[in-house]
Amino acid sequence: MSEELLRLENVCIDYKVRDGYLSAVKDVSFHINRSEIFAIVGESGCGKSTVAHSIMRLLGKNAKVTGSILFNGRDLQALSDKEITGVRGHDIGMIFQNPLDSLNPVYTTGNQVNEAIMLDGVDKLEGWKKVIELYKDIKMPDPEKRARAFPHEMSGGMRQRVMIAMMLSRNPALLIADEPTTALDVTIEAQILEIISQLKREFHTAIMLITHNFGLVAEVADRVAIMYAGELVEEGNVYEVFAHPVHPYTRLLMAALPRQTKREGRLQTIDGTVPRLTESKPGCRFANRCPLAKEICFDQDPPVRRLSGTHSFQCFFAEEVE
Amino acid sequence: MNASPFREFLRSCYKNLNFIVGFIMLLSVILTAAFAPKIAPYYFEGGNPNAKFTSPCPEYILGTDNMGRDLFSRIVYGTRITLKVALIGGTIQLFLGVVVGLFCGFYGGVVDRFMLFFADLTWCVPGMVMALAVVTVIGSNLTNAIIAIALVNWASMARTVRAKTMSLKNMAFIETGVAFGESNLALMFRYILPNIVPALIVMVSMSLPGTIMSTTTLSFLGVGSQPPSPDWGLMVSDGIKYITKAPWLAIYPGLALVYTVLSFTILGEGLRDLLDPRMKSLG
Numbered sequence: 001m002s003e004e005l006l007r008l009e010n011v012c013i014d015y016k017v018r019d020g021y022l023s024a025v026k027d028v029s030f031h032i033n034r035s036e037i038f039a040i041v042g043e044s045g046c047g048k049s050t051v052a053h054s055i056m057r058l059l060g061k062n063a064k065v066t067g068s069i070l071f072n073g074r075d076l077q078a079l080s081d082k083e084i085t086g087v088r089g090h091d092i093g094m095i096f097q098n099p100l101d102s103l104n105p106v107y108t109t110g111n112q113v114n115e116a117i118m119l120d121g122v123d124k125l126e127g128w129k130k131v132i133e134l135y136k137d138i139k140m141p142d143p144e145k146r147a148r149a150f151p152h153e154m155s156g157g158m159r160q161r162v163m164i165a166m167m168l169s170r171n172p173a174l175l176i177a178d179e180p181t182t183a184l185d186v187t188i189e190a191q192i193l194e195i196i197s198q199l200k201r202e203f204h205t206a207i208m209l210i211t212h213n214f215g216l217v218a219e220v221a222d223r224v225a226i227m228y229a230g231e232l233v234e235e236g237n238v239y240e241v242f243a244h245p246v247h248p249y250t251r252l253l254m255a256a257l258p259r260q261t262k263r264e265g266r267l268q269t270i271d272g273t274v275p276r277l278t279e280s281k282p283g284c285r286f287a288n289r290c291p292l293a294k295e296i297c298f299d300q301d302p303p304v305r306r307l308s309g310t311h312s313f314q315c316f317f318a319e320e321v322e
Numbered sequence: 323m324n325a326s327p328f329r330e331f332l333r334s335c336y337k338n339l340n341f342i343v344g345f346i347m348l349l350s351v352i353l354t355a356a357f358a359p360k361i362a363p364y365y366f367e368g369g370n371p372n373a374k375f376t377s378p379c380p381e382y383i384l385g386t387d388n389m390g391r392d393l394f395s396r397i398v399y400g401t402r403i404t405l406k407v408a409l410i411g412g413t414i415q416l417f418l419g420v421v422v423g424l425f426c427g428f429y430g431g432v433v434d435r436f437m438l439f440f441a442d443l444t445w446c447v448p449g450m451v452m453a454l455a456v457v458t459v460i461g462s463n464l465t466n467a468i469i470a471i472a473l474v475n476w477a478s479m480a481r482t483v484r485a486k487t488m489s490l491k492n493m494a495f496i497e498t499g500v501a502f503g504e505s506n507l508a509l510m511f512r513y514i515l516p517n518i519v520p521a522l523i524v525m526v527s528m529s530l531p532g533t534i535m536s537t538t539t540l541s542f543l544g545v546g547s548q549p550p551s552p553d554w555g556l557m558v559s560d561g562i563k564y565i566t567k568a569p570w571l572a573i574y575p576g577l578a579l580v581y582t583v584l585s586f587t588i589l590g591e592g593l594r595d596l597l598d599p600r601m602k603s604l605g
Contacts, residue, residue, distance in 0.1 A: 056501060089502030096501075101494035106516045115512070116502045166502060 005174055005206050006055070007031040011067035013050050013059070013230075021064070024050045025230045026285070027301075028067075032174065035204035037197070039217040039238075041253075042227035045274060048210045049097075051227075052176045055208075056094055057084050071174070089116065093167030097179040099160035103151040109162045110135075110147025117169045134165040138195055157188035164195060168203070175199065176208045181216065193220050214257055218242060223310070226250050229274050229285040236311030247313045248290050284315070292317045331596070338596055344589025351582050355401040362395035366552040375568045385570045387560065393571065396552040397578050403553050404534055404582055407468055411533040412526055414472035415479050420522070422476070423483025424510045428491055434484075441477035449474040453536060457545045464537075464553065467546035471536045479525060486518045520597035527590035531583040538579060554579045 013025040025047040032038045040048045053059050055069055057076065069076045071091065076084065088094075096102050104112055110131045117127040128147075135143030138161045151159055160180060167175055177196065181189040197220045199205045209221060217224050217238065225235040226249065234247040245251045252270045272289035284290070287297040296316055306312045335341050354361060363383075369390030376386040384393040426434040444452065449471075456470035490496065491514060499513050540546035541555030549556065554575040561571030 058497065058500060085503050085505055087503070088500065089504075094501040096494060096497065098494055102498045104495045104499075104513055104517070106519075119503060163498065166498070170502065 003034045004031050005034045005072065006208075007068075007070045008051070008055075009068045009070070011051070011054065011065065011069060013047070013054055013066075014064045016062040016064065023230055024063075025054070028227075028230075028232045030225055030232060030235055032206050032208055034173070034206050035200055036222040037200055037207045037209055037220050039209040039211060039221035039224045040227055041211060041214060041217055041224060043212055043274065046227045047230040048227050049178055050230075052094070052178050052208065052210050055176065056088055056092060058094075089119065089167070089170050089172065091172055092174045092176060093170065093172035094176040094178065095160070095163045095167055095180050098183050099156050099163055099180075100183065102163055103159055105151055108148050108150055109154065109159075110149075113147075113162065113166045113169055116166045120170060130169065131165070134169055137168070138162075138165050139191070140165075155188075156184050157191065160184060160188075160192055161195065164192070164199075168199065168205075171203065172205065174206045174208065176210070178210045179212070180209075181213075182211075189216070196220060214254070226253070231285050231314065233286065233315070234311075234313040236307070236313075240308065240311040244307070244311075246307060246311075246318045247286075247315050248292050248318060249286050250313075252291075334596060338592045340588050341592025341596060344585055344587070344592050347581065347585030348589055351401060351585055352405065354398055355405045358398050358402055362392070362398040364392040364395040366391065366396045366399040367550050375564070377568070378570060384574050385568065387557075387568070387571050388564060393557075393574055396557060397554070397575055400552040400554045400557065400575065400578065401582070403464065403547065403551065404538070404579070407464070407537045408530050408534055408586070410465075411468045411472045411475075411537060412530050414469065415476045415529065415533070416522070416526055418472070418476040419479025419483055420515070423480040424487050424514065426480070427484040427487025428506065428510050428514070430488075437480070438484075441480055444474060444477045450536065450539065453540060454543070454545065457540060462545040462548065464541070464547040464551070467537050467540040470540070471533055474536075475529060475533060479529065482521065482525060483518060486521060487514050490514050490517055524590060524594045524597055527586055527593050530586045530590075534579070534583055534586070 007029075008031070009029050011025060011028045012023070014021040014023050016022075028047075028051060030038075040051065042048045050059065050063075054063070054065050055071075055076065057079075059065065065077060071087070076087065079087065103109060107115070110128065113131045113134060114124065114127040117130050118124065122130070131147050132143050135147055140146050140158065140161055146154070146158065151162075154162070160183075164180075180196070181192050184192065193216065196207060196209070200207060209216070211217060221238050223236065224238050224241050226233050226241070226247065228249045234241060234245070234250045241250065242254075245254050249270075252268075255268045256270060258267055270289055275285060275288060282301050283299055284293070284297045284302045287293040290297065292315075294317065302314045302316050304312055304314050305318075369386060369392070371390050373382065373386050373390045374388055376382050376390075378385045382392050382394070384397065386392055387396070422437055426437045453467070453470040453474050456473060457466050460466045460469070487510075491509075496509060496513055499509050504513070537546060538553070538555035541553045542559045544559065547553035547556050549560075557575040558572050558579075561568070561573075561575065564571055
């Protein structure tokens with residue numbers, strides 16, 4: 001049943017900067033199955049958005065991507081510009097972090113969604129009917145009227161729903177949601193999440209959810225990957241990862257979450273900051289902040305180790321602490 | 323919240339005095355051109371040889387010229403030429419400016435550098451000198467004069483479009499378009515272009531007076547419209563010869579020109595107030 005849809009194999013992404021290359025993503029490998037929600041969690045600047053953009057080939061010219069990105073067995077890196085344009089929207093949709101700027105200010109939202117539908121050769125009137133249907137699917141209040149509204153007449157949550165409708169309109173097999181709720185408040189967030197999990201149930205869309213919010217992951221995701229400074233440090237089934245976080249970074253991250261049950265005053269933090277990685281030297285990138293770090297961590301890349309068939313991590317010593 | 327944006331726009335138009343005045347002035351010019359044969363009492367050619375240099379009188383409202391042609395009728399027919407200049411010249415500039423500006427701004431790179439260099443070159447040479455050179459090469463008539471002026475003026479339009487394109491192409495909604503698989507052409511003409519239309523309208527209405535003046539100047543200098551065309555520039559330059567004997571020959575066509583140019587300028591001012599993105603929040 002779990003058919004593989006997307007597979008990233010040893011993907012490295014380097015940004016060209018003034019003094020050489022900045023290694024934004026290093027050796028990331030994971031896969032996403034059909035109709036599952038795969039979450040990537042990590043702090044700001046850890047490369048999660050970069051990974052998402054690289055799948056759609058949306059990165060700028062200063063980014064160098066190596067490794068393979070296979071979608072349905074096709075190498076997305078090898079496609080021509082014309083072919084990748086066909087993949088975008090049709091096979092893979094993407095919604096962005098900031099719904100406030102993501103819509104064209106001069107068209108009504110319905111027209112914009114219709115524009116996406118018409119890319120598949122549907123005529124305008126029929127497209128409009130589909131727009132109204134989509135607006136109903138995404139629980140837009142008063143769809144007929146909202147479709148005729150301009151983006152600036154809508155709230156952030158509505159605009160994000162329009163974005164989802166737009167990406168949904170062409171039935172992509174994979175929807176990449178890049179921090180879809182970061183700019184929204186908590187109640188709207190819940191509604192958007194509900195729509196996302198409904199997508200998975202009703203349309204069997206696979207969703208790659210990028211977020212820094214563990215609560216969100218626990219709520220909707222099937223599998224989760226944790227990224228730190230461009231490396232995938234731990235990956236696995238949501239229940240396993242949450243019940244038994246192994247990698248020291250994951251543990252510290254979980255410990256840093258505010259919990260209702262534990263009223264101990266101050267929140268826990270992780271000391272130190274994310275290193276800036278201009279040179280590609282071996283070694284674990286978390287080593288300088290890691291409580292378990294030993295000499296070897298600074299000199300060698302940690303191995304990928306499996307805890308179970310669905311749970312793996314990258315560390316030398318992780319299972320030693322309990 | 324539900325008031326249609328168009329009606330809201332109309333309402334703000336009523337309040338803008340510049341827009342109203344300019345619009346009415348321009349409308350009068352357009353109507354004059356459209357109904358020239360109905361308005362003008364005589365045809366612009368073939369005057370009355372017995373009525374040369376008649377000063378303004380009830381029969382010839384604005385007097386007659388050296389060939390006995392009714393000045394008022396000639397000015398009325400001349401409106402058509404002036405509007406033709408504005409229409410054709412404006413269209414050429416707009417087309418070149420938009421296409422070149424969009425492509426340069428969107429793709430950047432070598433082509434952009436080259437076009438910029440070319441645009442800068444046209445700015446180095448005084449426009450009128452360059453237009454004269456162009457007309458000398460391709461021949462003296464009205465159409466060539468319009469083309470020459472447009473070739474001189476398109477660069478500033480292209481520059482503005484290019485700058486707007488560059489700032490718009492990195493906006494999130496363009497990325498949205500890319501993400502659902504729009505082609506580059508669609509991005510340029512369906513995403514970016516509609517967003518710069520207000521600026522374009524203002525630019526065109528502000529540049530038209532210049533276009534009209536420059537083309538008229540070419541006619542005045544004898545390298546634009548050729549006699550017996552009722553071109554205002556030509557009429558002024560003819561009239562200057564008889565400035566002491568029949569001053570109305572130079573003055574009235576000049577006034578007509580001023581009126582037309584003013585109508586565009588005032589309308590442009592009004593439109594700028596109405597459409598300027600800084601004064602209105604989109605999104």
